[in-house]
Amino acid sequence: MKKLLPPGQFETTSWPILHQGDIYKFDETTWSFRLFGNVEKEITLSYRDFMNLPAVKSEIDLHCVTTWSKFGTQFEGIPFRELIKLASLKEGVTHIKIYGYYNGDPYGYSANLPLEPLMGDDALFVYKWKDDGHDWQELSPKHGYPLRFIPPPSFYLWKGTKWVTGIRFMKNDEAGFWEELGYSMTANPYKEERYR
Numbered sequence: 266m267k268k269l270l271p272p273g274q275f276e277t278t279s280w281p282i283l284h285q286g287d288i289y290k291f292d293e294t295t296w297s298f299r300l301f302g303n304v305e306k307e308i309t310l311s312y313r314d315f316m317n318l319p320a321v322k323s324e325i326d327l328h329c330v331t332t333w334s335k336f337g338t339q340f341e342g343i344p345f346r347e348l349i350k351l352a353s354l355k356e357g358v359t360h361i362k363i364y365g366y367y368n369g370d371p372y373g374y375s376a377n378l379p380l381e382p383l384m385g386d387d388a389l390f391v392y393k394w395k396d397d398g399h400d401w402q403e404l405s406p407k408h409g410y411p412l413r414f415i416p417p418p419s420f421y422l423w424k425g426t427k428w429v430t431g432i433r434f435m436k437n438d439e440a441g442f443w444e445e446l447g448y449s450m451t452a453n454p455y456k457e458e459r460y461r
């Protein structure tokens with residue numbers, strides 16, 4: 266895959282760790298994932314339900330708004346589109362929010378995204394990764410174990426919610442955790458959309 270460094274970014278080969286709050290401790294007995302908002306019927310998945318969905322492996326570049334970019338990382342995970350297949354969306358859904366754990370609140374973190382660009386192999390709920398310096402391995406708790414979202418490379422990495430707990434389907438765009446604090450709604454690194 267060709268490397269294209271977005272403006273204002275530098276390349277790193279390490280995978281830095283960035284988040285607010287404490288690190289979620291996985292407990293399969295209490296873990297669940299909700300599909301809610303503008304859907305005909307809300308759905309709640311167990312960890313087993315989620316992990317039984319078809320998975321893919323793909324290489325996705327990471328661009329963090331703090332200016333590091335990491336190229337050539339491979340991820341294994343469940344494509345966003347597999348979750349769409351489970352939910353019947355109401356007419357007019359254009360955006361989604363992916364929720365995740367933050368300081369004891371399962372829905373304390375969120376990031377908004379448009380629905381349309383998330384249908385490919387580069388929008389994954391990830392549980393394994395590898396790169397040139399690391400063989401295939403489980404995602405560590407710090408990177409979002411048991412499941413974290415990795416967005417397409419046309420979005421900064423704060424759109425990649427760790428410790429995911431649900432997707433809300435929306436008829437309007439709505440700010441998430443960082444967007445409320447002044448970060449970009451659209452967050453395209455190639456257009457250097459950092460703030461709003």
Ligand SMILES: Nc1nc2c(c(=O)[nH]1)N[C@H]1C(S)=C(S)[C@@H](COP(=O)(O)O)O[C@H]1N2
Nearest residue numbers: 281282283284285365374408423425426427
């Ligand atoms: N639940 C949760 N997910 C989160 C965050 C967070 O604070 N809480 N931080 C985001 C930000 S700002 C970034 S840059 C990426 C960093 O992912 P990494 O630590 O795996 O590199 O996670 C994103 N996902």
Ligand SMILES: [Mo]
Nearest residue numbers: 283329330423
């Ligand atoms: Mo970030």
